Amino acid sequence: MPVDIKYIVETEKELNIGFPEKFREKMMLLNGGEVVTENDDWNLFPFFDKSDKKRISRTCDHIALETLNARKWAGFPENAVAIAANGCGDLLILKPSIHNTMILDETIFIWFHETGTIEALADPFDELEE
Template sequence: MPFPIDVKYIIEAEEELGLEFPPLFKEKMIEENGGEAQTEDDDWNLYPFFDKSDRKRISRTCNHIILETKQVKEWGNFPLNAIAIGGNGCGDQLILLPSKNDKILDDIVYFWCHETGKIQKVAENIQELIEE
């Protein structure tokens, strides 16, 4: 179950990654750290930011964005500059890529196929995937 997060944990993740998340993504995660998203072809679980505020939140956020990104980078065909923000349970990932400024992630959400390594745009921003 998603829950709000203190912005300081998002800032910690940005500092560790050396990247800034897009404002709409941060707003969504501050309100609901994690959750679900839908694309035309699949349902996705969004990875949370690691919340160290108490034991329960540590447990609920242990599959956080940084850890999941590190794990998929080991697969070999994951884009080096991508950040994994969600998975479908089958290996495929929703990802964000840096904009022209390599330190800021773009709003556009992409689908990364773990079998082929191909990337496909699925939304202009995270809001398009969570609106009901």
Template sequence: MPFPLDVKYIIETEEQLEVQFPSLFKEKMMKENGGEAATEYDDWNLYPFFDQSDKKRISRTCQDIVLGTNQARKWNNFPSSAIAIASNGCGDQLVLIPLDNDKGKLSEVIYFWYHETGALEKVAESIQELIEE
């Protein structure tokens, strides 16, 4: 169940991963930390930001963006600079990648990463295209 998030947990994750998440993604996650997204061919569970505000939120967010990214990075063909933001439960990930001119600032563009081949495919210009309001 998604729920609001204090921006301080996003900042902590950005510091841990040494990235800056795009503004539309941060806005969505501050309203609903986690939830679902849909692409043309699959449904996705968004990784939440780890929220340490109480025991219930800790248990609901322990499978967070950092853990999802670290698990994906165990695959030989996962892009080293990508950040996993969602999983379809089959190993594939939705990812954000850095802007060309700034390694730490992530683009709003969302990519599908196929775990068997390592292929990246653009699926949306931003998170707004993948969520139902």
């Protein structure tokens, strides 16, 4: 289900960081969904869409909320943004760019909740299969 760019911008303001352009473009078209990796299936967190009750209900587990919750966990990388979960506690994350810490890098990482370790997964976002 598409999402209006204004909801992406609201999330960027709430988290004080910008999303990579390819991620924004893909999420504007789908706003959530699933991606499949070699070892797991992931549910993408949507951007919170407040345009009507149905969309509010469908997007209540949104990126900003899930990121703020994840930042409370021990070992979650500082300033990372959670974009997906596998249902077992692990998260797909984006981290700030080393060139501009106000923008998230395109590389997607897996954050393993049991160990607190991260592993590069894909670069850029469109390499993941839907």
